[in-house]
Amino acid sequence: MSDHDKRISELEKQMFEVGGYTSSGNFGAFFGQDKKNPSDWETAAELLYWQTQAGGTEYAYSVAHLQPSGASFPLTGQVDQISFDWSLGFRIGAGRQHVVQDYDLFFMYTWYKTQAASGHKKELPSGFLGLTGFLDPALTTSSHYHLSYQNIDIEMGKNYYVSSRILVRSHIGLKLSRISQKQNSSYDFNVQTGELVSFSSHLRDYSKFLGIGPRIGVNSRWYITREFSLYNQMGISLLYGYFQVKDFYNADEEKIENSLLTTCTSEIDLTGFSHKFSPYGEMLLGLSWNRAFLQDKFVLTISLNYETLYFWRQIQKIVAEGSLRSTLSRSTFNSSRILFERQAEDIGFRGISLKIEMDF
Template identity: 25%
Template sequence: MLKFAKPTIYISSVLVASYLSADATNAQIRNLENRVSALEQRKTSTGVINPSGRPEVKNGADLFITADLLIWQAHEDGLAYVTKGNSDTLYKSKTEELNFKWDPGCRVGIGWNTPHDGWDTLLTWTYYHTKASSTTTRDEDTLYPLFESPYYNSFLTTDPYSAHGKWRLNLNLIDFELGREFFVSKWLTLRPFIGGRSAWIYQHMNANYNGYEYLPPTTTKGLGIDPITINYRYRDRNAFWGVGVRPGLGSQWGLGNGFSFYGNTAVSLLYGFFQEKQHQYCDFSSGDTVNHIKNNHSTRTSSVIVESQVGLRWETMSTNDRIHFSISAGWENFVFFGQNQFNRFVGATEETQALFFANQGDLTIQGYTLSLRLDF
């Protein structure tokens, strides 16, 4: 009996295990089928899989307006204007950069919550103006100008007494977005969007190198004739205009009681053109002016802009849900690739004086943003 009992127990165990395994597999299949069925029912009843997460007001015009206060600071590579060092060597020298300021700007927009699938549209205009400057004197050192043409600098027999650099920026952005905000969980919404951007970026760079002395070969200080003082001037204007696509993604991470974190990012690919106009000349103490360089340079190209935002938001409904209001405070960052197109002439001889290089760096803008939004 015992020798027949062991195989029977073994076969029974295998059958039970197979049954339990099959039952577990069937349960997983039923669970998946139930989830798919529930998802299909939800889609059938609501018309959408991911419900809209945008603010909804009652009996309104489905419009909203936005207003942002911008406190930003800009930086740009390649704007060093002078190097200060020992007259015999650049050992322990220092290259002087501009001092970039914090300045205010603004952004305003108007949007429409469309009746189609929870989509929304938004049109915004951003304006920002800023400047930077710096002044350096020679003291006991030597100043090496960085914006002067080396060819024309070779005719000056001394170094300048002082150097001054000044840069200005005017930025205008017009953006259009078509997006949809939807829930992916109870406290998280995403808003992918597509759209377009038009950008106008105007830059001016001035550099003054003052106090060169030039003594004509037919005169001497011993005769009581003063040397001529020369101030070298560099003036450059760099303008960019472009238009192109701008896709991006916004997110809102709910905390409760109307508070949430938000994070947005976007990339713009613009096609446009740069136009650069440069003028280099000398002012003499005699009142004369001698022009050295007047150069125009235009080129068509593509330009990339990357941007991001992070911050804290609070929002509420009022007037029996007829008005939605939100206020946000955060940090914003832009990178405008290849925006420094100020030409640098580098040739030091008559044969090479027309040699130049451009595309010296990127323009970055970053700072604080205070935003208001009203839906009605």
């Protein structure tokens, strides 16, 4: 073989080390891989500081004129709803590099819990109409909301250097989520108007979701310096899960008419079960610092991130449609029929997280 043929053969060998043929028969370059020790393990712990954004938390309608006999039209006022404060949570994870060829496998568990409360009081002629029951009139309202979120992510991904400073990681996996929500609302109407009128109602809405589905996403890291980098993460999932919804309503009414005490109590207890899809999306932006120790056998990474998680059609409720009390009597409505329907609202989490990763 001539020197010319040897040089061509050597060049072809080098080309196939950095590239290959695609499924369509075209030749293209490989992305550089993030090579590490095949025995590398990775652990992570995060402190979460999130705020919940939930739809359907309205519990009362504040009106300027409310009569003891019921609501009068037209109604003017504003809607009172639950606003969540910031709450703490955590996320932990562990994984290993090069489980299958150059792919890594990672497990993550997230726990977050929050609650919120709101309440108001008025005097006649102003008042409230309850929005979680049958538009019950009230002078005192209160509502408490409890929410818990737990999640497990299992993902397999692969890192590529698309340039000397940009690292991209694509991943696919499984997402398992459990979300529990409970809202308790109370309405009290007590006033002396020739006869003693005492009316109170209480409603408990409960929703529990357990779902599982595929999850795909992509991460990117831009190394500003050797130790500092900007980090981005995006992912989507389609969860198929089980919804359990409960709605309990209780109303107590006392009247003194002609020296006689009349007491009325009414209750509604409904439970619904269904299987539905719930789409999910996430986005994260962060700044990371990392440094290697012990001759690159141990790598410490600290990140400060901002992230957003969003679930569509996640808050499921049973609501009464077509009903309005025209008096305080438990059986008096200005509707010819009462319908109970499912209501679906979205829920999201947003906030910051402090993440510590250790590779060894």
